[in-house]
Amino acid sequence: MREKFHEQLDRIFVDMAAICRLVETAVGQASEALMSGDAGVAESVISADVHIDLAREAVEESAFELLSLQQPVAGDLRSVVAALRMVTELERMGDLSVHVAKIARLRVPDVAVPEDIRPTVARMAHVAEDMVGRLTTIILSRDLDEASSLREDDDEMDQLRRANFTEMLSDDWTHGVEAAVDIALLGRYYERIADHAVSVANRVVFVVTGEKPNSISG
Amino acid sequence: MREKFHEQLDRIFVDMAAICRLVETAVGQASEALMSGDAGVAESVISADVHIDLAREAVEESAFELLSLQQPVAGDLRSVVAALRMVTELERMGDLSVHVAKIARLRVPDVAVPEDIRPTVARMAHVAEDMVGRLTTIILSRDLDEASSLREDDDEMDQLRRANFTEMLSDDWTHGVEAAVDIALLGRYYERIADHAVSVANRVVFVVTGEKPNSISG
Numbered sequence: 001m002r003e004k005f006h007e008q009l010d011r012i013f014v015d016m017a018a019i020c021r022l023v024e025t026a027v028g029q030a031s032e033a034l035m036s037g038d039a040g041v042a043e044s045v046i047s048a049d050v051h052i053d054l055a056r057e058a059v060e061e062s063a064f065e066l067l068s069l070q071q072p073v074a075g076d077l078r079s080v081v082a083a084l085r086m087v088t089e090l091e092r093m094g095d096l097s098v099h100v101a102k103i104a105r106l107r108v109p110d111v112a113v114p115e116d117i118r119p120t121v122a123r124m125a126h127v128a129e130d131m132v133g134r135l136t137t138i139i140l141s142r143d144l145d146e147a148s149s150l151r152e153d154d155d156e157m158d159q160l161r162r163a164n165f166t167e168m169l170s171d172d173w174t175h176g177v178e179a180a181v182d183i184a185l186l187g188r189y190y191e192r193i194a195d196h197a198v199s200v201a202n203r204v205v206f207v208v209t210g211e212k213p214n215s216i217s218g
Numbered sequence: 219m220r221e222k223f224h225e226q227l228d229r230i231f232v233d234m235a236a237i238c239r240l241v242e243t244a245v246g247q248a249s250e251a252l253m254s255g256d257a258g259v260a261e262s263v264i265s266a267d268v269h270i271d272l273a274r275e276a277v278e279e280s281a282f283e284l285l286s287l288q289q290p291v292a293g294d295l296r297s298v299v300a301a302l303r304m305v306t307e308l309e310r311m312g313d314l315s316v317h318v319a320k321i322a323r324l325r326v327p328d329v330a331v332p333e334d335i336r337p338t339v340a341r342m343a344h345v346a347e348d349m350v351g352r353l354t355t356i357i358l359s360r361d362l363d364e365a366s367s368l369r370e371d372d373d374e375m376d377q378l379r380r381a382n383f384t385e386m387l388s389d390d391w392t393h394g395v396e397a398a399v400d401i402a403l404l405g406r407y408y409e410r411i412a413d414h415a416v417s418v419a420n421r422v423v424f425v426v427t428g429e430k431p432n433s434i435s436g
Binding site for chain 2: 067068073078081084085169176177180184
């Protein structure tokens with residue numbers, strides 16, 4: 001019975017890793033649309049989000065089935081509930097990528113991010129995409145060192161966001177209010193993608209060790 | 219057994235309503251700090267957030283106990299998982315109030331929102347606080363009509379946010395980039411509080427009817 005339980009839980013983790021890969025593509029393409037002003041790429045992120053939603057529903061159904069049929073208790077129960085929370089967060093990361101793509105689309109044929117600000121925003125985009133890419137591996141391998149290393153990337157994201165504010169609020173800012181509003185929101189979206197990546201990695205740690213790292217909710 | 223299950227689930231809902239009341243206070247006080255520039259009120263929102271976090275943990279423990287001891291299946295199982303999700307969202311609404319309070323604190327002794335923009339932002343704040351207040355009643359009464367009426371308020375929030383963008387991007391905007399960045403983020407925080415309120419109300423509908431309204435995740 002417990003062996004079957006763990007087999008099914010492993011399958012749920014494999015399915016979640018597949019969702020994480022879809023999210024990685026979404027983050028990457030949304031950032032590409034943002035930097036290039038390519039409406040087609042932005043549209044493809046927006047229209048592909050339904051696949052993430054459907055994959056999330058399938059994982060949720062598997063998790064409910066596992067809870068119903070195997071009636072796990074203690075740590076096993078908490079692991080399945082952790083998986084339900086992970087998949088909700090992965091879906092949310094997909095939604096945040098759609099928000100990025102929508103800002104890109106709104107400014108087509110222009111590019112939302114002014115040229116001199118692009119290095120900071122491009123770095124944020126890169127950090128977010130890289131974190132999501134590594135999260136796929138963490139979900140599959142349940143590598144605890146790798147999970148804790150994601151927190152360092154999150155620190156870089158926080159620094160980038162502060163640098164970004166400094167750029168916008170300096171007297172040299174010549175790009176007006178619209179660009180500043182876009183960039184403030186983009187910064188928020190990338191920051192939230194990074195936050196969720198750390199939170200999902202923390203839940204992996206919880207599933208493996210039974211212990212909650214700091215800053216995990218639930 | 220089932221009677222005991224429902225008694226315990228009811229108790230979880232009562233505890234969640236108490237958390238919702240804490241969130242209502244947080245949203246109200248954060249908005250007050252924002253409009254008045256009162257650092258003390260902002261601080262009290264920030265320091266009170268720990269009570270919401272602790273109350274969430276207590277509800278989660280009750281829900282896990284209920285799952286472990288009663289081993290619910292089918293609709294009962296989904297109701298407990300819905301409660302776990304609701305309480306996560308309530309906590310998040312508290313975090314978003316803290317974000318609002320932090321913007322207020324950052325600008326003390328000034329007021330983050332320029333006077334001519336205050337009506338729109340004050341209305342957003344009011345709609346958010348009102349939605350959270352009504353959500354407390356919805357959690358306690360499980361009133362389906364009231365739950366679906368929250369969606370109308372959410373439409374008003376979306377309209378307010380659009381009006382807010384129009385104000386910021388008009389040629390008459392004289393408040394510079396910093397105020398625009400603050401207001402863009404404040405709008406985002408209030409919008410997310412409203413989104414979560416609708417989502418929690420939808421989960422109440424799910425618990426009562428077993429059917430998911432549109433736009434519920436999980």
